[in-house]
Amino acid sequence: MSTTTNLTETSANQAPAPVRKMCPHCGSDDVIHTGTMVWDIASQDWMVSGLYDKGAACNACDRENIELVDETAGVDAASPAGAPQDRPVSPTTDPLTIAYIALGAATALTAHRAKGGELIGGGELELIAELIRHAPMLDRLAEGKDFDGVYYYEVAEPFGKQVAERMVDGDYLSPQEAEAVASELIAGATV
Numbered sequence: 001m002s003t004t005t006n007l008t009e010t011s012a013n014q015a016p017a018p019v020r021k022m023c024p025h026c027g028s029d030d031v032i033h034t035g036t037m038v039w040d041i042a043s044q045d046w047m048v049s050g051l052y053d054k055g056a057a058c059n060a061c062d063r064e065n066i067e068l069v070d071e072t073a074g075v076d077a078a079s080p081a082g083a084p085q086d087r088p089v090s091p092t093t094d095p096l097t098i099a100y101i102a103l104g105a106a107t108a109l110t111a112h113r114a115k116g117g118e119l120i121g122g123g124e125l126e127l128i129a130e131l132i133r134h135a136p137m138l139d140r141l142a143e144g145k146d147f148d149g150v151y152y153y154e155v156a157e158p159f160g161k162q163v164a165e166r167m168v169d170g171d172y173l174s175p176q177e178a179e180a181v182a183s184e185l186i187a188g189a190t191v
């Protein structure tokens with residue numbers, strides 16, 4: 001564990017260029033790092049006293065124990081998610097993947113409501129927000145594959161429907177479970 005009094009590491013005689021910490025797998029800057037904190041009497045606040053080795057994780061693709069990548073950021077860069085033009089070009093989550101996952105979910109939600117079902121443990125917004133977090137994983141698994149149908153129709157939409165059907169029953173899939181659903185759909189749709 002490294003000992004540090006704050007989260008930025010800058011050289012004493014160089015102007016500190018702001019950096020963006022990014023996930024090496026999906027390129028998101030929605031990353032976190034676990035560590036220990038000590039109570040500081042002077043500032044009446046918790047201060048970071050150390051960062052755990054292997055403590056970095058990505059909220060976007062749910063990977064843990066990752067090596068964060070530094071990218072120089074503009075002084076006015078927003079954190080953690082900047083404007084689209086500030087985001088890394090590749091790899092990014094395909095907005096159509098997200099759209100078709102949501103379309104599939106809409107089918108599941110409509111069917112669920114038609115049966116008089118309630119949403120367990122949260123509302124529709126929470127369900128959709130949770131569901132589309134799987135989109136980078138879906139794109140990653142589909143990358144470089146040849147689909148005989150269309151990826152959005154054959155994979156993203158049914159993925160959204162199947163996962164949403166389980167979520168309305170209170171079964172929130174782990175990243176591994178969601179990946180298993182995606183893998184099966186991709187296997188069925190590739191040449």
Ligand SMILES: [Zn+2]
Pocket residue numbers: 023024025026027028058059060061062063
């Ligand atoms: Zn990631």
